[in-house]
């Protein structure tokens with residue numbers, strides 16, 4: 001390993017895969033075809049370097065913010081004008097989440113944010129951590145039972161783990177355990193039916209044009225709503241005393257006038273938290289396993305930290321602050337493969353960003369996929385180097401240049417939850433196992449609703465001896 005004179009991250013680190021970056025923009029019909037297959041392949045080399053780009057696509061102005069100062073202006077200073085999620089996101093998720101926090105805006109969003117954010121806030125995470133740890137330990141036991149060299153789908157395993165964790169924290173240990181499978185199947189079914197890119201909305205065609213999936217998603221939505229109703233009823237009946245649970249918080253929450261949330265609101269917010277908190281964390285962990293499997297240098301450093309701090313014991317919330325390199329591995333994974341690769345907003349009133357007029361109806365995007373690999377902001381931007389997050393001299397932008405959890409008033413309400421869950425999962429499992437990529441597997445990033453390493457991630461499990 002060497003450090004170049006001007007760089008503070010190792011220059012020979014592993015460069016994980018990314019889609020081909022064209023030098024000359026292909027014709028628009030070709031771009032649309034590429035976007036439909038994999039949205040990430042529409043970016044050319046210049047898109048990574050730019051500061052602010054704008055382009056009219058059919059009738060809609062499309063603006064991309066790609067530097068911290070511009071991102072701050074768009075998502076913080078201009079929050080009022082740019083707080084609405086893109087039509088694409090709303091059409092995809094409204095049938096399931098209704099007026100839930102994730103897709104609402106204006107007064108509804110502000111009211112819900114005030115009630116929901118404190119329930120999953122960082123200060124509540126120590127109370128949720130024992131549920132996380134107990135669920136991670138179940139995965140360790142399951143992996144251990146499979147034996148050395150056993151094949152596993154690391155993406156499915158991490159999806160199962162994070163779904164169990166979020167179900168048990170939302171609904172309480174017992175209800176969460178009984179209903180996890182039903183909830184996961186409902187959501188998976190739903191996701192299968194929603195388009196990756198709603199090109200109708202993206203290109204500003206009339207909102208009344210038919211979308212083709214209308215009927216197909218009614219069934220999974222009803223299934224999810226029925227399960228959530230059943231869970232809420234049994235929760236109200238059982239009230240698991242003393243245990244931190246999100247549903248308990250939602251049932252007991254009161255607005256400024258002292259009114260409780262309606263049944264619909266509780267159901268919608270429970271669906272939001274499940275949806276927002278499950279696949280994002282699963283993808284982060286799956287990518288981390290992949291990156292570690294390709295980077296023996298980083299894996300060795302991670303193992304040294306885990307063996308030194310934990311020495312084989314099950315980690316607890318208090319250990320997290322003593323695992324800076326483990327945290328850096330997660331942060332670097334989130335930089336290279338941000339689970340939400342595109343943050344898109346629709347201007348609800350005309351505004352300006354960086355002296356540029358933004359007409360009402362424009363689509364304004366912050367694209368973590370681009371900004372996290374902007375060569376002006378990062379050294380060796382495509383390489384996997386967790387050191388950049390622990391080395392104080394390493395080049396990194398301010399908080400508006402690294403936005404895996406978004407930024408501004410709509411920043412992820414589960415940031416500390418997701419980070420802690422990822423660190424505890426990686427810490428506990430990586431001290432007991434090494435995962436190797438199944439030979440011949442071609443891993444490529446694919447953007448659906450979230451950014452994942454393809455449909456599956458075949459790996460083999462190898463117990464470690466400390």
Ligand code: HEM
Nearest residue numbers: 101102276277280281340404405406410412413414417418
């Ligand atoms: C590594 C894990 C996670 C990542 C990378 C992540 C990322 C994000 C991002 C980028 C957004 C904003 C999306 C947008 O602007 O379009 C968001 C919103 C949100 N996230 Fe997370 N998230 C993670 C985990 C979680 C967890 C575990 C929870 C719940 C326990 C959660 C709850 C939420 C909620 C409620 C919102 C909506 C906030 C609002 O609109 O006001 N997230 N998340």
